[in-house]
Amino acid sequence: MTDAGYPVLSSLIFLPLAASVALFFIRQDGFVRGFTLVVGILECLLVLPLFGYVPGGGYQFEETVAWIPAWDITYHLAVDGLSLFMVMLTAVLLPLCVLCSWTYIGKRIKEFHFCLLLMTSACVGVFSALDFVLFYIFWEAMLVPMYLLIAVWGGPERKYASIKFFLYTLAGSTLLLAAIVAFRTVGGTFDITVLTGKTFSFQFQFWTFLAMALAFAVKVPMFPLHTWLPAAHVQAPSAGSVILAAVLLKMGTYGFLRLCLPLAPAASVYFAPMMIAISIASILYGGLIALGQKDIKKLVAYSSVAHMGFVTLGIFVLTQRGVEGAILQMLNHGITTGALFMLIGLIYERSHSREIVDNQGLGKCMPAFLFFWGLFSLSSLAFPGTNSFVGEVLVLAGTFEVNMWAGFLAIPGAMLAAAYMLRLMQKVAWGEPSSYKKKWSDLNGREWIYLMPMAFLVFYIGFVPGPALRMISPSITTVLSTMEQKNQALGYHQDMPLAECMQLEPAARIADGAASPVSLPGKERL
Amino acid sequence: MNFDLVMPELFQLLVVVALFVQSVVRGRDDTGPRWLPVAAIIGVAVAASKLGAQGVLFEDVYRVDALSQFFKVAISLGFCVTVINAQNQPTLETQKRTDYFMMLGLSAWGLMLLASAAELITLYLALELSSYSLYALIPLRGNDRRASEAAIKYILFGAVVTAVSLYGLSYVMASQHTTYIQGLLGKTWSMAENPMAVVGLTLFLAGFFYKLALFPFHFWCPDVYEGTSNETAAYVATVPKLGAVVVLVRLSSVLSPGMEVTNILAILAALSMTVGNLTALVQKDVKRLLGYSSVSHAGYVMLGLVSGTAAGLSAATFYALVYLLMNLTCFYVISRIAVGGANVTLTDLNGLYKKSPGLALVLAVSAFALVGLPPTAGFAGKLFLLASAWDHGYNWLVIVAVLNTAIAIYYYLNLVRHAYTEEVDAAAPVAAISSGQVAVGGILAACVLLLGVLPAPIYDLAFTAGKALLP
Numbered sequence: 001m002t003d004a005g006y007p008v009l010s011s012l013i014f015l016p017l018a019a020s021v022a023l024f025f026i027r028q029d030g031f032v033r034g035f036t037l038v039v040g041i042l043e044c045l046l047v048l049p050l051f052g053y054v055p056g057g058g059y060q061f062e063e064t065v066a067w068i069p070a071w072d073i074t075y076h077l078a079v080d081g082l083s084l085f086m087v088m089l090t091a092v093l094l095p096l097c098v099l100c101s102w103t104y105i106g107k108r109i110k111e112f113h114f115c116l117l118l119m120t121s122a123c124v125g126v127f128s129a130l131d132f133v134l135f136y137i138f139w140e141a142m143l144v145p146m147y148l149l150i151a152v153w154g155g156p157e158r159k160y161a162s163i164k165f166f167l168y169t170l171a172g173s174t175l176l177l178a179a180i181v182a183f184r185t186v187g188g189t190f191d192i193t194v195l196t197g198k199t200f201s202f203q204f205q206f207w208t209f210l211a212m213a214l215a216f217a218v219k220v221p222m223f224p225l226h227t228w229l230p231a232a233h234v235q236a237p238s239a240g241s242v243i244l245a246a247v248l249l250k251m252g253t254y255g256f257l258r259l260c261l262p263l264a265p266a267a268s269v270y271f272a273p274m275m276i277a278i279s280i281a282s283i284l285y286g287g288l289i290a291l292g293q294k295d296i297k298k299l300v301a302y303s304s305v306a307h308m309g310f311v312t313l314g315i316f317v318l319t320q321r322g323v324e325g326a327i328l329q330m331l332n333h334g335i336t337t338g339a340l341f342m343l344i345g346l347i348y349e350r351s352h353s354r355e356i357v358d359n360q361g362l363g364k365c366m367p368a369f370l371f372f373w374g375l376f377s378l379s380s381l382a383f384p385g386t387n388s389f390v391g392e393v394l395v396l397a398g399t400f401e402v403n404m405w406a407g408f409l410a411i412p413g414a415m416l417a418a419a420y421m422l423r424l425m426q427k428v429a430w431g432e433p434s435s436y437k438k439k440w441s442d443l444n445g446r447e448w449i450y451l452m453p454m455a456f457l458v459f460y461i462g463f464v465p466g467p468a469l470r471m472i473s474p475s476i477t478t479v480l481s482t483m484e485q486k487n488q489a490l491g492y493h494q495d496m497p498l499a500e501c502m503q504l505e506p507a508a509r510i511a512d513g514a515a516s517p518v519s520l521p522g523k524e525r526l
Numbered sequence: 527m528n529f530d531l532v533m534p535e536l537f538q539l540l541v542v543v544a545l546f547v548q549s550v551v552r553g554r555d556d557t558g559p560r561w562l563p564v565a566a567i568i569g570v571a572v573a574a575s576k577l578g579a580q581g582v583l584f585e586d587v588y589r590v591d592a593l594s595q596f597f598k599v600a601i602s603l604g605f606c607v608t609v610i611n612a613q614n615q616p617t618l619e620t621q622k623r624t625d626y627f628m629m630l631g632l633s634a635w636g637l638m639l640l641a642s643a644a645e646l647i648t649l650y651l652a653l654e655l656s657s658y659s660l661y662a663l664i665p666l667r668g669n670d671r672r673a674s675e676a677a678i679k680y681i682l683f684g685a686v687v688t689a690v691s692l693y694g695l696s697y698v699m700a701s702q703h704t705t706y707i708q709g710l711l712g713k714t715w716s717m718a719e720n721p722m723a724v725v726g727l728t729l730f731l732a733g734f735f736y737k738l739a740l741f742p743f744h745f746w747c748p749d750v751y752e753g754t755s756n757e758t759a760a761y762v763a764t765v766p767k768l769g770a771v772v773v774l775v776r777l778s779s780v781l782s783p784g785m786e787v788t789n790i791l792a793i794l795a796a797l798s799m800t801v802g803n804l805t806a807l808v809q810k811d812v813k814r815l816l817g818y819s820s821v822s823h824a825g826y827v828m829l830g831l832v833s834g835t836a837a838g839l840s841a842a843t844f845y846a847l848v849y850l851l852m853n854l855t856c857f858y859v860i861s862r863i864a865v866g867g868a869n870v871t872l873t874d875l876n877g878l879y880k881k882s883p884g885l886a887l888v889l890a891v892s893a894f895a896l897v898g899l900p901p902t903a904g905f906a907g908k909l910f911l912l913a914s915a916w917d918h919g920y921n922w923l924v925i926v927a928v929l930n931t932a933i934a935i936y937y938y939l940n941l942v943r944h945a946y947t948e949e950v951d952a953a954a955p956v957a958a959i960s961s962g963q964v965a966v967g968g969i970l971a972a973c974v975l976l977l978g979v980l981p982a983p984i985y986d987l988a989f990t991a992g993k994a995l996l997p
Contacts, residue, residue, distance in 0.1 A: 068906075068982045070989050071913065133909065137900035144894060147939075151947045159947060166939055170899075171932035177912065178928045185917040 007063045008049045009077040009128045012091060013121050015043055020117040029109040033102060036113040040095030043120065047091040053084055055470050057478035059130065059193065067134075073190050076131040081475025082257050083127040085331045085468065090123045090247050092453065093338065097239040099450040100342045104238050104349055105153055112153060115145035116239065123247045127254060132180045132190040135259075136173075139251065143169060146248065149240035150232055161228075161235035168228040172218030175211035182208060183263065196262040199486050202504035209267035212260050213275075219252030222312060223282040226305045233301035234354070238345025241297070245304055245341055246334035253311045253330055257323070257479065261315070265483035266492040268318070270501065275316040276399075280409045282309030287416030291423070296347075297354045299424055300340050303380060306413055307333045307388075313410060314395035318483070322398025323476045324469055329391030331468070332461065336379040336388055339454035343373055346447055350440040356424065360431030368443045370429050372451050377425045379458045381417040387461035531581045531590045534573040534598045535642075538605075538635045541565050545628035558623030563613065566606035573602040577987065582644075586706065589644035593843065593991035597641040597772040600847045604765035605634040607854045610966060612757035617668040617867035626666055629659040630761060637769035646695055646705040646730065649773055653733065656769055657684055660762065667755040667867070676753025683746040687736040694729025697722050710780050717786045724786050731777065731787075737770035739817075740824040741798035748809075748817030756864050759813055760857035763820055764850045771827055771846040775839050778831040779995040788832050795828030796926045803933040812860055812870045815937060816853065819896060822930060823849055829911040829927055833918040840992030841910035844985050848895075848907035848977060855892035855970040859885050862967070865957045872940060877950025884964035886945045891971040893938040895978070898931055903977035910985065 019039040026032050053060055059078035067075045079087055097116055105112050122145070125138030143166060151162035180190070186204060187195045200208075218225045229249075233241050261268050286306030293299035311333070314326030344354065347369070351358050363370050379386035382393075392414060400407040443451070461468060487493070490504050529536065541562070548559055577599065581590045609627065612618075618626055636656030643649040661681050667673035699705055701722040702713050717724050732743060739747040751759040781788045802821030809815040827849070830842030860870050862885060863878065879886040895904035908927075915924050977984060 068985065070982065070985055071910065137905070140900045140905070144890075144899065148946065151943065159943065162947075163936075163939065163943070167932070167936060170935050174928040174931045175925075177909070177931075178916075178924055181909075181912045181916045181924065182921075184913055 008061050011046050012124045016117040016121040020114050023114050032110050032113055037098045040098050043091045043094050047088050055474050057474045073133045074131050077128045078130050079128055081472035086127040086250055087124055089334050094120045096450045101239040104345055115149050118145040126251050130192045150236045153237040154235040158235045161231040164228045165232040168218055173215040176215035179208045179211040199506040202266050202501045205264035205267035209264040216252040216255040220308050222278050223285050230298050230301040234297045241341040242338045246338035250330045256315050261479055265486045266490055272316045276406050279309045279313035283413030287413050290420040295354050297344050304337055310395050317398045317402045319398040319401050321394050325391050325394025327472050332387040332391045335454055335457045336376050339376045356427050358435045360427050361433035363429035366442045377421045381421040385462050387458050390465040531579050533576050535638050537569050537572045542631040545624055549624040554621055556621050556624050563610050566609045569602045570606050573599040587645040587648045588642050592994050594642040596987055596991050598638050600768050601634055601637050604850050608761040611760055611858050611861055615757045617755045629663045633659040640769045641772045644707050663758055664754045672753040676750045679746050680750050687733050691730050691733025694726045697726025715785055734770045734773050737766055738824045739821050740794055741801050744821040748814040751813040751817040756861040764853045768846050775842055781834055791828050792832045792920050792923050795825040798825030799930045803930050806937045810871050829915045832920050833915045836992040836996050838914040840988040841914040843988040843991055845907040848903040852892050852895040852974050858967055859889045862959055862963055863957055865955045872944050875944035876948035878945035882959050888967040888971040889945055890942045891974055893941045895974045897935050897938045901978045903974045906978050906981040
């Protein structure tokens with residue numbers, strides 16, 4: 001157990017929340033930006049105690065406060081290896097997002113920063129909540145600010161894109177709420193740590209897995225539920241795209257790891273081949289579509305679908321290496337794609353176009369921009385020495401351990417990534433200059449400042465992945481070994497026919513002869 | 527007789543009498559009761575101070591318990607907000623104001639009596655008392671023909687359903703030989719053994735379904751909201767529904783899962799949610815939209831009633847309060863932005879964030895609460911309803927309810943979309959909004975948020991009420 005002497009996670013959630021309220025009382029736009037930047041830097045400082053995380057299987061920085069006693073809903077926060085880096089990434093992105101929209105956002109500045117702060121707060125909440133209801137509250141609470149970010153500050157098609165985003169994600173997660181309610185009734189609590197210790201019948205796992213997987217698959221997004229993503233990415237303002245790519249998509253994969261695998265282990269194994277197939281479809285489909293794009297942002301958006309496919313592939317091969325790779329890839333995709341969206345934002349400020357043809361041949365005139373562009377492009381195609389290489393190799397290694405054919409099918413995805421990213425880079429760097437104007441300056445100081453941390457992380461994780469892996473691997477071992485134990489206890493093995501699986505009941509229930517009695521308020525009636 | 531038990535009702539009656547006296551004494555020179563908001567706020571305080579009261583009056587037909595006291599607070603709160611909302615109603619002549627508020631107060635008084643009625647005939651009388659004054663209120667909208675049409679619809683529907691309900695009451699009385707709810711608790715309610723009672727109870731409940739605008743008794747609802755003035759609609763849409771919910775909560779202590787009546791309730795609930803939400807999708811008039819939305823909310827409340835547990839009853843009780851608050855908040859914004867009391871269409875909301883950023887935020891909070899998005903009260907209420915209904919034989923209803931959220935989001939989001947992302951038409955007239963009015967809206971929105979973030983104290987009250995009902 002580690003403890004910083006004060007509630008670290010709560011402070012990370014409530015600082016942006018308090019700051020967003022304080023914004024109401026500030027009038028000058030410049031001061032709003034400065035204030036939010038300071039809050040962002042404070043948030044990053046508050047994250048520092050999390051580096052005291054001691055690699056181990058359990059939860060750390062735990063906080064528990066009774067919240068709604070009548071329903072046993074608690075305010076329960078903690079981090080472990082699965083969530084640690086996601087919380088850090090969310091905090092780091094706040095000041096960078098403020099910086100990258102310093103000149104990009106010209107209207108309704110106060111509301112914009114209000115949304116950014118709320119987003120940060122909700123995202124930290126999702127990654128640290130250990131109560132099912134609390135998790136759902138943060139999960140849904142982040143929809144409104146994200147919707148507003150796209151709908152108010154977005155591009156010309158923003159209305160369509162924002163509504164599509166909202167409808168898809170909300171419709172996906174409605175059944176998650178039903179699953180949460182079902183877990184509470186059958187498991188007797190909303191606490192995820194307690195629920196993780198229980199074994200549920202296969203039939204129950206089967207349905208709850210489907211309900212949860214739908215919510216998470218929309219968020220990831222997995223083929224064929226991905227169509228909201230390109231629309232949202234293209235229309236969102238730069239900072240919105242950065243948060244969307246770097247944090248929001250990770251909520252889906254995090255949900256799989258935190259909820260699907262431990263709560264429905266048998267169903268996860270049962271559905272794993274299907275999930276692997278969908279992941280590979282996402283990788284190939286995303287890559288192929290990206291190859292044909294004319295719009296830079298759309299290209300990167302489709303590449304996200306492919307990259308997230310690697311993450312879900314890594315999760316559902318259910319091996320230590322695969323899941324390690326998946327978590328690392330979640331972080332890497334956040335860094336790399338986030339940075340790419342920042343770059344697209346800053347070039348858009350100059351050319352006012354996202355088309356490739358309007359942004360060609362910048363190599364000679366904007367060398368510093370091209371340095372970063374090249375770096376993040378290489379990272380995106382998993383070039384050795386960059387962060388994504390480590391993650392992708394681990395995922396592929398994990399896949400080959402389980403099924404050679406799945407591995408072979410995923411390999412072309414990596415090649416496609418090289419094809420579309422290099423094609424884009426070739427055009428942007430060496431294409432025929434079409435609309436370049438002399439007044440386009442190379443990167444200014446502010447732009448250097450927000451790109452440097454990302455570039456540093458690309459190299460750091462690329463060359464020294466050891467420390468990060470040491471932080472996450474014990475938690476993964478815990479998740480995978482509990483899964484295996486629970487499946488053994490249930491008597492489930494992979495080759496069982498479905499009809500037989502459906503008969504499986506946890507031993508405790510059989511011993512009682514019927515459904516296990518759970519004490520719930522009001523259930524004792526009559 | 528213990529007057530202490532009926533303090534909230536007595537206070538409300540006092541207010542009504544004072545209004546009557548003012549109306550008679552001042553006659554044509556009447557400029558309306560300026561003192562009423564203060565009195566209404568005191569009324570809430572009086573009701574809240576009697577939360578713990580317990581007792582029975584008048585040969586056990588009038589029961590003062592945790593449930594009735596909870597609802598009396600909610601009703602007086604609803605009355606108070608409506609009074610503040612309707613202070614300067616543009617479509618109401620100044621000399622009619624005192625009479626208007628007297629009717630309003632009388633209706634709220636009837637609903638308070640309804641909350642305590644523990645016997646079917648008393649229930650019926652209280653229901654009529656609350657309805658009759660509403661019949662007179664609805665046409666009061668200048669010389670608007672639609673308001674008269676709405677009033678006629680409301681009366682005709684109301685009269686027919688009341689007749690049906692009375693007919694059902696006679697069946698229940700004939701077959702079970704008692705009209706006391708306590709007495710009905712121990713009787714058998716199965717179609718095989720006592721078909722007359724089951725039919726009778728269903729017909730009797732129909733009267734309250736009508737008040738609640740549950741499918742298929744909902745046809746009056748959007749028309750009446752559309753026809754009557756914005757301020758009256760705010761009242762009709764919220765407070766009388768509380769009365770219906772309290773009666774249904776009391777009566778459903780008779781019900782348990784698997785009974786025919788319960789199954790009928792569940793099916794009506796599912797239909798109500800789906801029909802209400804689907805129809806709301808195509809509405810252009812905001813009041814019609816809210817009318818259909820209230821049809822779907824009536825369905826959600828049923829979730830708590832079919833499970834037959836204390837948790838379910840308390841969830842329904844809690845949801846009624848939440849429903850009252852979020853709808854009043856939404857109607858409050860509509861009443862403020864309506865130019866000269868005209869109806870508000872979706873396009874009238876365009877550019878609200880520029881005209882009044884405060885009201886736009888209040889509207890957004892109430893719309894997201896109506897969807898049931900966290901961290902608003904709408905989410906807390908819905909979560910309790912869903913959690914109470916699971917595993918009591920109506921899991922399919924829970925699934926229908928959550929899927930309905932996905933339909934509902936579209937039209938509620940439309941309200942926010944128009945207010946925030948559409949640009950305003952420069953030529954359109956704008957209603958004057960004072961900062962005090964925005965502040966009242968802000969308080970309402972803050973209540974909606976607060977009840978979502980910290981529902982525990984209020985829910986505990988509702989839970990005590992629910993537990994007390996079930997032996």
